[in-house]
Amino acid sequence: MMPDICDYEDSTYRTDFWEGQNRDYEDRVERIALHRLMPKSGHRLLELGAGFGRLTNEFEAYDQVVLLDYSRSQLEYARQQYGDDGFIYVAANIYQMPFAPGLFDVATMIRVLHHMQEPAKALHAVRDIMGADGVFILEYANKQNIKAIARWLLRQQTWSPFEQEPVEFVTLNYNFHPKHVRTLLREVGFEPGRQLTVSHFRMDVLKRLVPAGILATLDAGAQLTGNLWQLAPSVFTQSRAAGDTVETPVDAFWKCPTCGSLALSETVNSVDCEECGTRWAIVNGVYDFKEPIKKGGQLEADHPVS
Ligand SMILES: C[S@@+](CC[C@H](N)C(=O)[O-])C[C@H]1O[C@@H](n2cnc3c(N)ncnc32)[C@H](O)[C@@H]1O
Ligand SMILES: [Zn+2]
Incomplete structure (x- = not known):
């Protein structure tokens, strides 16, 4: 049976979550992390769960960018921004993608794993379509973040941030433990590498008092501790496709x-x-x-x- 899907069809995600919603800081720090982990250019990149194309302009140096999302309306908006030259828009389910094996040299999946009811199945599907040595940049919501640790210590939260089991805090919204994500990545045939912790200063009071540019600069420094410990709400990781890879037929x-x-x-x-x-x-x-x-x-x- 197919896992449940968090359906963004006709959602107001762009206007209700990003535009004018005081998330300039989050947007900036995610782009910084992406820049650090992403090969600067390449042949074919897949943006998994691309949404309305918020980050797609970061990939313009690629020969071809494929935007995949379950929501047609999000993709239609993205297409209005980027057009068809070098961009392909695909409405499909991550668990059941319509691509030949080994097709992509780079794939990104940002703010999407937290909607995956079966993350192993989703990551397995991603591994199948990666070429030999392909680079996969994955962002996930980290359950072992400072706020969750504090709440747990103060007994305001029942689940432990240190247990590896994912936590579903709202229906079809999951937080993951960094060790669990790395185990999953290995199990499906990726070799997880560099980690960056992101959004250390995601606090309303800070965002109100400190300009986004300054907070982003501070976060850029803190991101570099990501290989040592992961206590920020968001983690970016770069993995390589390892093991046997099916070559895409010509x-x-x-x-x-x-x-x-x-x-x-x-x-x-x-x-x-x-x-x-x-x-x-x-x-x-x-x-x-x-x-x-x-x-x-x-x-x-x-x-x-x-
Ligand atoms: C929180 S948004 C993130 C969008 C974009 N990556 C960004 O960071 O702005 C999550 C996106 O994942 C998509 N999504 C969720 N489950 C999916 C699935 N099973 N297959 C394809 N897309 C999915 C949603 O339609 C939505 O556009
Ligand atoms: Zn068929």
Whole structure:
């Protein structure tokens, strides 16, 4: 059975969480961490859970950037910002991605793992589509953060920040222990490397009193302690794809999420599996692999292909 999905379709995430919401500090420090861990350029980068494309401009030096998200509306907004030159927009489930194995040299997943009900399954899916030696930059919400430790010591919180088990603090919102994440990464075939702790000064009172630029500079210094201890609310880690990697067959890009075939052909309006006959729509420039428009020979009503 597929894990539950935290659905952002038609959500107001951009306007309710980021724009004008006093999160300039968080945005800046995440970009600093990303810069430190990301190869500066490359061939093909996958942004997992790209949302409305908040961070996508950081990847403009790549030949091709694939934005994947479960929300079509978030992707449509991103497409209005970045257009189609060098960018591909894919509505799909991380647990069931429509890409040929080994396709990407770099992948990023920022503020997304905390929605994964089955993180091992999600990370496994990511490993499958990474090329040999591919770089994976993962951000996750850290349960072992100072605030959680203080609350636990003051008995204001029942769960221990030191236990490795993830904690679901709100439905489909999880915090993870750094050791647990590293174990998962290893189990699915990544070699976890450098860690940066991020957002040390994420406190309303500080953000109100100190300009975001100053807080970000302080955080940039504190990030560098990330390999020693992890007590900040957010952790960025860089991993490399290790072990056996399937080489992407020449010219392969899509993989049929229904039957696993790599023999898919593209028309103006759809991507069609030559093996099982399933078809997915391309709507408003977004490849929609959430629901097929044709399954088992029947056209489904909601996305008629003209
Ligand atoms: C908190 S937002 C982060 C967006 C972006 N990475 C950023 O930092 O601004 C989480 C995103 O993950 C996406 N998401 C959640 N579960 C997903 C899944 N199973 N497959 C694909 N995307 C998913 C949501 O649609 C949402 O856009
Ligand atoms: Zn198929």
